[in-house]
Structures are given as C-alpha cells and as structure tokens.
Amino acid sequence: MSPAYAVEALKLRRxxxxxxxxxxxxxLPAAMARAxxxxxxxxxDNPADLKAAAVLPGVGWTGYLGGLxxxxxxxxxxxxxxxxxWCFGREYADRTVVSLYASATPRDRIASAKLVLLTxxxxxxGLTAVLVAGLLGLATGLGVxxxxxxxxxxRLSVLAVLSGMLALPVAAAASVGRGYLxxxxxxxxxxxxxxxxxxxxAGGWWPWSVPxxxxxxxxxxxxxxxTGRLLLVPAVALAGAVGTVQWWRHAxxx
Numbered sequence: 680m681s682p683a684y685a686v687e688a689l690k691l692r693r694x695x696x697x698x699x700x701x702x703x704x705x706x707l708p709a710a711m712a713r714a715x716x717x718x719x720x721x722x723x724d725n726p727a728d729l730k731a732a733a734v735l736p737g738v739g740w741t742g743y744l745g746g747l748x749x750x751x752x753x754x755x756x757x758x759x760x761x762x763x764x765w766c767f768g769r770e771y772a773d774r775t776v777v778s779l780y781a782s783a784t785p786r787d788r789i790a791s792a793k794l795v796l797l798t799x800x801x802x803x804x805g806l807t808a809v810l811v812a813g814l815l816g817l818a819t820g821l822g823v824x825x826x827x828x829x830x831x832x833x834r835l836s837v838l839a840v841l842s843g844m845l846a847l848p849v850a851a852a853a854s855v856g857r858g859y860l861x862x863x864x865x866x867x868x869x870x871x872x873x874x875x876x877x878x879x880x881a882g883g884w885w886p887w888s889v890p891x892x893x894x895x896x897x898x899x900x901x902x903x904x905x906t907g908r909l910l911l912v913p914a915v916a917l918a919g920a921v922g923t924v925q926w927w928r929h930a931x932x933x
Contacts (some may be wrong), residue, residue: 683784687766691796696765701761704758704804709812712747713819736898739820740828745895747812748835752891755842756870759801759820760849764862766793767853767923790854790927794847794920801843809836831894838894841912845869845887854926879900886911889916 691697718731720738736745767790770776782789809832815823824832852865873887882888883904889911893904 681784681788681792684789687789687792687796691766691800694765697762697800700758700762701800701804704754705808705811708747708750708754708808709815711750712743712812713815715746716743724740736895740816740824741831741898743816743821744812744828744831744835745898748831748838748891748894751808751835751839751842752894753870753873755801755805755845756873756887757866758863759797759804759843759846760866760869762795762800763846763849764853764859766797768848768862770857771853771857772859785928786926787928790924791920792849794850794923796846797820797850798843798916801846802840803838804843805843806836809839824830834894834896837909838890841890841909844912844916845890847916848922850923850924851919854923854930883908884911886915 715735716738718727719735719742722732732933734746734749736743812835813832846866849862849866849869853859853862856862856865869879871883871886873885873891876882876885876888877892880902882892883902888906889904892901893906893909895901897903
C-alpha cells in the first residue's frame with residue numbers, strides 16, 4: 680500500500696466521525712423502516728400510524744423494503760456526505776493542510792487516496808446496511824421474501840452503492856470552501872434539490888434523484904426510469920472527483 684493510502688486508511692479507521700456514521704447508516708435506516716411498518720400494520724387512526732400507512736407501498740416485505748428505499752435515498756447521501764466533508768474539510772479546519780505542502784507525497788495523490796478509500800467505505804457500508812436490513816426482517820417475523828421482494832432488495836443494494844458515489848462532489852465543496860461548513864452547505868443543497876426535482880417530476884433526470892426514483896419504481900407512484908440513466912451517477916461522481924483532485928494539485932495555502 681502506498682504511503683498516501685496507508686495514512687488515509689489509518690485516519691478513517693481511527694475517526695469517531697466515521698465510526699458513528701457507519702453505525703448510523705448500517706442500523707438506523709432498517710430500524711426506522713421496521714418501525715414504520717409496525718405502525719402501518721397496527722392500522723390505528725393516530726397521525727403516526729396513518730402517515731406510515733400512506734408512505735409505505737404495502738405490508739410485509741414490500742412495505743418494509745419500500746420504506747427502506749425511501750429512507751436510505753436521503754440517509755445514504757447525508758451520512759456519506761458528512762464523512763466526505765469531514766475527510767477533506769478537517770485538513771483546512773485543523774490546519775494540517777499546511778504540512779501537506781511540505782510532504783514528499785503529491786497533494787493530488789493524497790486527494791485521490793481519500794476519494795478511493797471513501798468510495799470503498801461507502802460501498803461496504805451500503806451493502807452491509809442491506810444485509811442487516813434483511814436479517815432484521817427475518818428476525819422480526821416477516822417470513823421468507825418472495826422473488827419480487829428479492830428484486831426490490833437488489834435495487835436497494837444498487838441505490839446504497841450509488842448514494843455513496845453521489846456524495847463525492849461534497850469533497851470539492853469542502854476543498855474550495857476550505858472547511859466543514861461549505862461541505863455541509865453543499866450537502867444540504869444537494870439533498871434539497873433532489874427532493875425538489877422528485878416533487879417537480881424531474882427526478883428521473885436529476886442525478887441525485889435518479890437512483891431513488893429508479894429503486895422505488897411505479898409501485899411507489901414514481902415514473903419508470905431507464906436503467907441506463909443510472910450512468911448519470913458515476914458521471915457526476917467522476918466529475919466531482921476530478922475537480923477535487925485538480926484543486927488539490929494547483930491550490931495554494933490561503
């Protein structure tokens with residue numbers, strides 16, 4: 680392993696931010712989806728039960744996985760985006776970026792190592808979250824999922840991976856803005872725009888909405904999205920990564 684990857688991997692392993700984000704992404708979406716399903720299945724007339732029944736696309740595995748898709752579409756982007764913003768923003772907030780200019784390792788190589796490791800981490804966390812959700816569903820009496828449920832789980836897995844990729848442009852905001860706050864601001868803008876695009880009916884074309892609209896599908900009242908449009912996601916992720924690396928290559932200490 681090159682020095683850049685070794686150092687950045689060590690930072691990720693020792694970070695409490697990464698640990699908390701990992702636990703939150705792996706455990707909370709599944710727990711929330713199961714709680715919503717329980718509320719919907721109660722069939723009560725209180726606001727919480729009625730809202731859960733209205734949001735979920737059905738009962739059993741259908742409702743559980745449908746709710747999980749909706750939750751992870753936002754939680755995945757937020758959770759991974761916070762870690763991406765921390766990974767790049769901390770170098771400026773803690774002034775450790777100054778030492779990088781005296782390092783023998785080129786700054787663009789350090790930025791590339793961060794992005795690669797963050798992508799691997801986000802992918803592992805997303806797939807683990809899907810696995811934990813499946814185990815929770817089995818453990819709480821949902822029975823054996825049928826073929827349709829397994830297809831939804833497969834779409835959820837794709838969504839989890841792509842959500843992590845969509846957070847990579849936050850690195851550019853943290854780098855150009857030189858800190859955490861610009862990263863958080865950029866992340867919130869992406870989340871809000873994704874929600875607005877979905878409500879406006881343009882979610883099938885806006886990169887930060889496409890995976891969620893595709894994963895939820897017509898059964899959740901969403902338009903049919905061609906699978907090929909998912910290629911928008913790696914395109915914007917690559918653009919954000921290239922922009923970040925170029926910034927780290929040419930930017931001066933401010």
